[in-house]
Amino acid sequence: MIGADRISANLTLHTDKYQINMMYAHWLHGTMNQQAVFELSFRKLPFGNGYAVVAGLERVVQFIKQLRFTEEEIAYLREQEENYDEAFLSELESLRFTGDIDAMPEGTLAFPNEPLLRVRARIAEAQLVETAILNFINFQTLIATKAARVKQAAPNDVLMEFGTRRAQEGDAAIWGARAAYVAGFDATSNMRAGMLFGIPTKGTHAHSWVQSHSTELEAFERYAEALPDQVTLLVDTYDTLRSGVPNAIKVGLSLAAKGKRMSAIRLDSGDLAYLSKQARVMLDEAGLTDVKIVASNDLDENLIFNLKAQGAKIDSWGVGTKLITAADQPALGGVYKLVAIERDQRMEPVIKISSNPEKVSTPGVKDVYRLVNLASGKAEADYLAFEDEENVRAGAELELFDPAHPYLNKRISDYEAIPLLVPIFQGGECVYELPTLQAIRSHHTRQLELFWPEYLRKLNPEGYPVDLSPAVWEKKMDLIKRYKDKR
Ligand SMILES: Nc1ncnc2c1ncn2[C@@H]1O[C@H](COP(=O)(O)OP(=O)(O)OP(=O)(O)O)[C@@H](O)[C@H]1O
Ligand SMILES: O=P(O)(O)OC[C@H]1O[C@H](OP(=O)(O)OP(=O)(O)O)[C@H](O)[C@@H]1O
Ligand SMILES: O=C(O)c1cccnc1
Numbered sequence: 001m002i003g004a005d006r007i008s009a010n011l012t013l014h015t016d017k018y019q020i021n022m023m024y025a026h027w028l029h030g031t032m033n034q035q036a037v038f039e040l041s042f043r044k045l046p047f048g049n050g051y052a053v054v055a056g057l058e059r060v061v062q063f064i065k066q067l068r069f070t071e072e073e074i075a076y077l078r079e080q081e082e083n084y085d086e087a088f089l090s091e092l093e094s095l096r097f098t099g100d101i102d103a104m105p106e107g108t109l110a111f112p113n114e115p116l117l118r119v120r121a122r123i124a125e126a127q128l129v130e131t132a133i134l135n136f137i138n139f140q141t142l143i144a145t146k147a148a149r150v151k152q153a154a155p156n157d158v159l160m161e162f163g164t165r166r167a168q169e170g171d172a173a174i175w176g177a178r179a180a181y182v183a184g185f186d187a188t189s190n191m192r193a194g195m196l197f198g199i200p201t202k203g204t205h206a207h208s209w210v211q212s213h214s215t216e217l218e219a220f221e222r223y224a225e226a227l228p229d230q231v232t233l234l235v236d237t238y239d240t241l242r243s244g245v246p247n248a249i250k251v252g253l254s255l256a257a258k259g260k261r262m263s264a265i266r267l268d269s270g271d272l273a274y275l276s277k278q279a280r281v282m283l284d285e286a287g288l289t290d291v292k293i294v295a296s297n298d299l300d301e302n303l304i305f306n307l308k309a310q311g312a313k314i315d316s317w318g319v320g321t322k323l324i325t326a327a328d329q330p331a332l333g334g335v336y337k338l339v340a341i342e343r344d345q346r347m348e349p350v351i352k353i354s355s356n357p358e359k360v361s362t363p364g365v366k367d368v369y370r371l372v373n374l375a376s377g378k379a380e381a382d383y384l385a386f387e388d389e390e391n392v393r394a395g396a397e398l399e400l401f402d403p404a405h406p407y408l409n410k411r412i413s414d415y416e417a418i419p420l421l422v423p424i425f426q427g428g429e430c431v432y433e434l435p436t437l438q439a440i441r442s443h444h445t446r447q448l449e450l451f452w453p454e455y456l457r458k459l460n461p462e463g464y465p466v467d468l469s470p471a472v473w474e475k476k477m478d479l480i481k482r483y484k485d486k487r
Contacts, residue, residue, distance in 0.1 A: 050461025163324025
């Protein structure tokens with residue numbers, strides 16, 4: 001077999017070569033079983049948004065469960081790298097994920113510099129899974145965040161994901177469709193995504209349907225005959241207001257005479273504000289007040305916002321290319337950093353120093369809590385504390401300070417601390433029951449309700465505080481100093 005015919009479901013080698021090289025070097029030096037803790041976080045929010053919407057965990061769970069080197073993977077490694085010792089390769093045969101993973105559930109709102117996911121495992125395993133975990137979480141979180149922005153622009157309209165034809169290949173299309181649904185889209189046009197994930201599917205028809213008939217009216221009539229209960233007619237093939245809308249009205253009236261209802265018309269070019277207003281008047285004057293107007297054509301949250309400001313009479317939006325490719329920011333820069341390593345049978349916090357202060361990692365195994373003010377019911381800050389810190393769990397008064405400007409501080413005592421990382425794998429066993437997509441969507445909606453609108457607005461949102469416990473901050477300062485002294 002060659003090329004595409006060889007693509008299998010086994011994603012174990014969906015990793016960078018340097019991970020396997022490091023695994024091998026650990027094996028050679030007898031350090032493969034050293035316990036390590038890595039945390040996944042991002043430093044900068046995409047699209048200038050005030051928050052990110054976590055997505056990708058289901059794919060991570062599926063990936064971790066199937067992790068194994070079969071004969072095929074081992075043979076490939078043998079062929080690729082003559083340095084790999086046979087004894088190493090044979091040890092890979094029995095390798096399974098045996099560690100712990102804790103993560104924010106999908107739909108959770110996340111902010112810069114806090115762990116979205118934490119892996120505690122033998123270092124060899126933790127390295128092996130880095131690339132795929134970043135790949136899944138970075139992409140799906142990016143698309144869910146973009147979708148959340150679109151949802152904000154049209155919170156009460158029907159949002160349809162139309163991106164597959166322009167997506168960065170097949171997996172991106174279906175997992176992107178799922179991510180959009182997590183963040184509040186109502187449907188996708190991708191039937192496979194619908195089948196795999198239970199996302200509602202919707203569709204209108206293409207220009208080719210009209211072009212393939214001798215007249216537009218005939219095309220509309222035949223389409224309505226085939227799908228009388230859910231017909232949406234695309235009215236812009238020839239002339240939207242002179243031909244498309246009048247022809248659609250004829251079909252709508254004839255359906256109405258049979259007790260049926262034309263669902264909608266779709267506009268896909270021209271001035272969508274003007275055309276939708278004109279079309280609305282024409283439909284209403286014909287008595288078709290319940291026929292909706294769908295728009296598509298390179299839409300994104302800014303265009304939708306603008307069209308609404310122009311008074312466009314659009315009820316439903318088909319959003320493709322700009323959503324599925326995250327056109328204005330094609331990647332989320334999530335990173336996976338080592339925060340602690342086993343030395344002399346205890347876990348020791350480690351740091352990564354950088355000349356860019358934003359890139360200095362925060363050492364130690366941390367939990368992250370969302371501090372919700374009990375009086376207002378709103379989130380005040382996220383709080384990173386070492387896993388053995390009792391204060392926050394016990395609800396003790398906390399001092400909150402901005403890690404970049406520690407003199408900016410305040411105290412908080414009347415709060416609920418919600419732990420954001422939940423156990424997903426323990427000792428290699430999956431202990432997390434994957435929620436249904438409906439449950440994920442509800443969780444996302446409840447998350448949004450926790451925040452003041454200032455943090456959520458699309459344009460120039462307030463920065464939501466992500467604070468460190470004094471112990472975490474001191475450890476970070478201590479390691480920075482130790483590193484400086486070492487140089
Ligand atoms: N009223 C409006 N205000 C702002 N932008 C609009 C408005 N109406 C449409 N747009 C957007 O302007 C862009 C260009 O629209 P236009 O109709 O020129 O597209 P087009 O694809 O070139 O049309 P056609 O398919 O006829 O070639 C699209 O992204 C469209 O969504
Ligand atoms: O603009 P997007 O946000 O990416 O939305 C998807 C686009 O895909 C279709 O166009 P296409 O020209 O591919 O096919 P068509 O002949 O059916 O219009 C559809 O008409 C939309 O314009
Ligand atoms: O159903 C539609 O109208 C549709 C689906 C995919 C892409 N463009 C349009």
